[in-house]
Ligand SMILES: Nc1ncnc2c1ncn2[C@@H]1O[C@H](COP(=O)(O)OP(=O)(O)OP(=O)(O)O)[C@@H](O)[C@H]1O
């Protein structure tokens with residue numbers, strides 16, 4: 001999985017029949033270097049003008065070759081660390097890199113060559129997970145909810161649970177333990193992307209490590225209020241977002257700490273704004289994704305939701321590897337023709353499978 005934060009490739013080994021998760025195995029991360037990130041940022045810029053999903057103008061073709069190559073290297077390293085041969089896994093789930101997500105135009109584009117990966121490893125590769133959902137009236141995202149549900153079913157929870165992924169974009173899965181069919185999901189707003197972009201711009205480093213800067217700053221309320229006026233926040237789920245969906249006003253008048261605090265509060269407030277759109281307020285929030293490491297973001301989510309907040313690792317899950325694990329799980333579901341999305345998770349017209357199988 002190469003997510004919208006563009007920090008690197010997350011890898012995970014999962015044993016599953018596509019319904020139950022037998023075991024969560026080792027996981028790893030292969031970082032992109034600075035040149036890779038720059039190429040991805042240029043590719044996302046070029047993708048803004050795409051009208052059909054197979055166009056690769058400007059730097060997009062180079063970016064796709066780079067993404068494929070890096071995944072091959074990442075997987076080789078991972079398989080060797082896990083002491084597995086190329087044929088030692090039954091299937092590889094390959095999400096690729098989203099460069100454009102515009103569900104209202106029926107367009108979502110993930111770059112990465114599944115055929116090349118399958119040919120290299122001699123193992124079936126499931127890729128292009130989102131297109132079939134869009135073709136059936138869905139948002140094409142989020143797709144992790146069925147995996148979140150499989151995990152929540154294994155823990156004893158009292159009352160509804162929200163699993164919150166804090167990636168570049170943030171998304172929530174609402175699992176009501178009283179009603180296992182009542183799965184609701186949506187993107188909530190920005191996760192780390194705006195904080196990362198701001199930090200890169202102001203400090204040259206693309207992360208507010210542990211939320212350190214934000215914890216020392218003061219929130220500029222008028223900026224947060226302005227950002228929260230976006231009509232996205234009052235729309236009912238299911239709904240999804242492009243990484244660059246929000247136009248942040250000029251923050252050059254704010255110190256690094258105040259700018260970071262303001263954008264961190266924006267992400268946290270956007271999360272809490274989803275509560276009135278759910279059947280009941282979640283009793284427990286389980287946080288995963290890289291943003292789980294941002295202590296100030298997690299603290300502000302606790303304050304804004306007023307609920308119990310835990311990091312996924314506290315339940316024996318992995319905050320860092322959840323998405324990669326999810327796409328392994330979804331790859332098996334795809335091979336078996338099981339749904340990847342439901343009307344409540346993406347707005348798809350009926351439970352719908354997806355993914356394209358290369359090789360094998
Ligand atoms: N120690 C840390 N302190 C603060 N932020 C962190 C830390 N570690 C990771 N992050 C944040 O997490 C991000 C990576 O998160 P993650 O890998 O979940 O995102 P992603 O999978 O790329 O995104 P998405 O879920 O939107 O596809 C980094 O870009 C950074 O902003």
Ligand SMILES: CC(=O)N[C@H]1[C@@H]2OC[C@@H](O2)[C@@H](O)[C@@H]1O[C@H](C)C(=O)O
Nearest residue numbers: 098101141142143144167169171323
């Ligand atoms: C189009 C796309 O790649 N969306 C990502 C992004 O990152 C988080 C959020 O926005 C979520 O909708 C999705 O990723 C996760 C893995 C998902 O599909 O569930």
